[in-house]
Amino acid sequence: MQRRDFLLAIASLSLCRNQIQAAETVRFGRVLPGRKLVFPADHGAHPDFRTEWWYATGWLALPDGSPIGFQTTFFRVRTGVGEDNPSAFAPRQLILAHAAIADPKLGRLRHAERAARVGFSRAGYSTDQTAVWVGDWRFEQNQDNYLVQVRADDFAYALRLIPSGPPMLNGHAVSAPKRPICGTPVITTASRNSRWQAA
Secondary structure: OOHHHHHHHHHHHHHHHHHHHHHHHOOOOOOOOOOOOOOOHHHOOOOOOOEEEEEEEEEEEOOOOOEEEEEEEEEEEEOOOOOOOOOOOOOOEEEEEEEEEEEOOOOEEEEEEEEEEOEOOOEEEOOOOOEEEEOOEEEEEEOOEEEEEEEOOOOEEEEEEEEOOOOEEOOEOOEEEOOOEOOEOOEEOEEOOOOEEEO
């Protein structure tokens, strides 16, 4: 390693430590028992919490009857960085997305990822119902259906998913505190039955 590279690495560690310390002073939303869920709003984002996600997985039949699996996951992350910074460039909220296709004929998983900070119409979320996007990837609630749209370099899909049952609560009553991630609890409120019908 060159001396210059080493000094730059040391300087970046100092910046990282400052950002971590700033994130540690932010008060993230807490998972509290007894919170009543209200739908469809609780299908939407809860930006005070550190991390939450929306996902759909399943197996579908192609027109020729052959199976194909899909997976779509969107994460919303409150970074704790730039909370007081008025700049639109401050990375207060991030959207990360992952999508995959499992095609037994191909014999391997095809997958892709997207990530962007919220703003500039590049990524965002809704707090009223499920709606999260990054670029042209979407996971949106449309009444009782969910629209999922993914365009990757070597695959694409647009699905209208119809849940086969009502929301199912996870954990105790209305909230399920999970193991802390970086010292902050994560909440899962409700999920849909794992059986989807694609239309």
